[in-house]
Amino acid sequence: MRRYRAVASGAVAVSLLATATACGGGSSAGGGGSNESPKTLTYWASNQGPNIEADKKILEPELKKFEEKTGIKVKLEVVPWSDLLTRIMTATTSGQGPDVLNIGNTWSASLQSTGALLPWDEKNFSKIGGKDRFVEAALGSTGAAGSDPAAVPLYSMSYALYYNKKMFADAGIEKPPATWDEMVATGKKLSKDGKWALGAEGGNLSNNIHQVFVLGKQHGADFFDAEGKPDFTSDGAVAAVKQYVDFMAKDKIIAPGNAEYAQNQSLSDFAKDKTAMVLWQAAASTFKSQGMSDDEWGVAPVPVQSGTPGQGKNVNSMVAGINMAVFKNTKNLDGALEFVKFMTSDEEQKLLCKTYGSIPPVKAAQNDPAFDRPELKVLRDTLATSAEALPQVPSESQFETVVGTAVKNLFASAAGGGEVTTESVKAELAKAQQQMPQQ
Template sequence: MRSIRAAAVGAVTMSLALAASACGGGSSSGGGSNDSPKELTYWASNQGASVEVDKKVLQPELDKFEKETGIKVKLEVVPWSDLLNRILTATTSGQGPDILNIGNTWSASLQATGALLPWDAKNFDKIGGKDRFVESALGSTGVEGQDPAAVPLYSMAYALYYNKQMFADAGVTKPPATWDELVETGKKISGDGKWALGAEGSNLSNNIHQVFVLGKQHGADFFTADGKPDFTSEGAVAAVKQYVDLMAKDKVIAPGNAEYAQNQSLSDFAKGKTAMVLWQTASATFKTMGMKEDEWGVAPAPVASGTPGAGQATNSMVAGINMAVFKNTDNVDGATKFVKFMTSDAEQKILNEAYGSIPPVKAAQTDPAFNTQATAVLRETLATSAAALPQVPDESQFETAVGTAVKELFADAAAGRAVTAESVKEKLAKAQQQMPTK
């Protein structure tokens, strides 16, 4: 464990160097500097259409917690463009919040730093037990065989959202089930200032999610069985090229999407500029952006051929948000009480319904709110055709390195530069060279 942790510290340093321009600089009110046991600091991830939307969702629940416990929670909603670097800075400086949200794909990387409170049996008992949570959500909470580094908060999956009117106007009668069908549909829709598919070419995490799923469809995992980077395999190269080719070759993604990183593709979709978008649990965001529920539909994300499902085709990563506690908080008891509150059956229904996500708590999933058009496809995907990203200590560095490679390839496509198997492999080889050496 000690050697893993030492390697992880080096990995964290590399990740910070790679993404220093996006670094938010950490928190001035860290968990280790809390003056009062009656106050907690909480970094929440940006789940809604904006930071302000998140504050409106979360603040009433935090006030409810304060009324029940007497503990005030100071909230900061951190944009996704800053979140990982803020967390990494906090793990090295010791100046972080008491509680924070983390993308579930980062669990193993942050676990390896040793900065997060382990969720052993004793800590799980404090929040009602580990068996309250669904198995797929627990599978993205840290390295297999170790106590989880975090607790599931929101479960999500990718799906294909489509504009019903734009489909009807183009004579398209059903959503595409395969990538070939998506491109064929896209060519019918694109033109006159309208585009078929939205993307976030500068969003590193989203890039990773998309190419990981395509990698699974091409038989690649990006890591070997023993956790070593494997970015230049034939399947990995094919996956990245297929994704970027949606802009470079197939012309169904607008070149301007190469610069998108903060929900701009969702805004284009809501305004009728784009007919489709691949996204995690987007329904609540569409509502916030002024769309009516009958204006859009949702279908499983495309696969190479056939129907997605167990043993057939992966069409989503196991997406989600976990809650973690910084080990150096001076209020472990208050922090675990807050995690218990946020993962209670009642709060899980309130929060996940607000965000259009799926509760990772079994009892909360039975609520009718999670069996609607917006959520039924997501539940089915999580149950049958989603795969967890590799839970390896270097996962966050993988997101930075390969996510940046995909970003650069989108920039090439937008500028009219050729995107070839050779240029893709060259970018991925460079990304692999940036990974920490053991």
């Protein structure tokens, strides 16, 4: 999920319910007892572009197109990732949410377990053209195995390593690192004169999870056991978190200030030539919005421990993406299904995914030559050969919060000059595991 999935921060799900602010627009428009006309829908879109205003400019013409086609007006709210999970969790308990919403694909099973989302059974899929229109990998992050999906894939993404060509050339570096040892060696050549090799966002809980999940897979860890119970303190999980934080604490290739960075701040530094590399999902549109031309940056697969990316321990990305869900208590189910059909149509998939720099999860839309450009080829190859979905378990959203916070705390310690040891990492992860729901 981006970010950009990115994806969201906040307290544990139980705390979310107690501390969340009221759902803007939820009680007066759409689901949850709305008195709106059946010709009106409310839609919570996630922030996919460089900022919320950019998303409005992209989406509003498409929503107008839908209204002209169907007579159904869509009231749009673009919700920042920092608020999105909180808002959704509150809506699932209050019954006052939108009709249609975007969710990070990693949250699918967690939100499915609330019972608030419409199940996408064969009948509902048939109303949007059928389940077989979608790429199998994208469908793998739509809910728990063995259950009808809780959402439909909307945008697909994977992680890649973006690098600044000029900074590499100035340092005499000919190619991007393919292994983490190469990353550290390359990074030390680049981290000088007030500039740094690698950007990170220690305050972005979901990004923390995405990075340590991939490193965990490379160390043979899953963070959950075969029964879906948390397993945060395994040797592999501890090694993964320590390796990531050590890029700042030990290797000195991440700036200490990155410990507090929130969503997209690392991309801003990259676009301003302050950092030479960033690990991110489909970042081209954000770079462009910040004045960086396409020929200034390159893209390569995320490094692995050794060898080349692939399945098993050489996984180098989570299956990232955005799903589209419908609240079960919508007063306009037919309109909601019609809207999902529109947003996942071949035409809209091509248009929106081109704009956002993502990959269409709709098979037919991928035939457009625009999705063959070098950056997207790396992302598509990664999704096809070396990406794995985050655990589709009910407590996944809590996992993102508590382990993401543990990584944030360790980054803060490193930034303050504190020593990050195997023992301190394990203690922080043990504390995180204690905050998970009891099985």
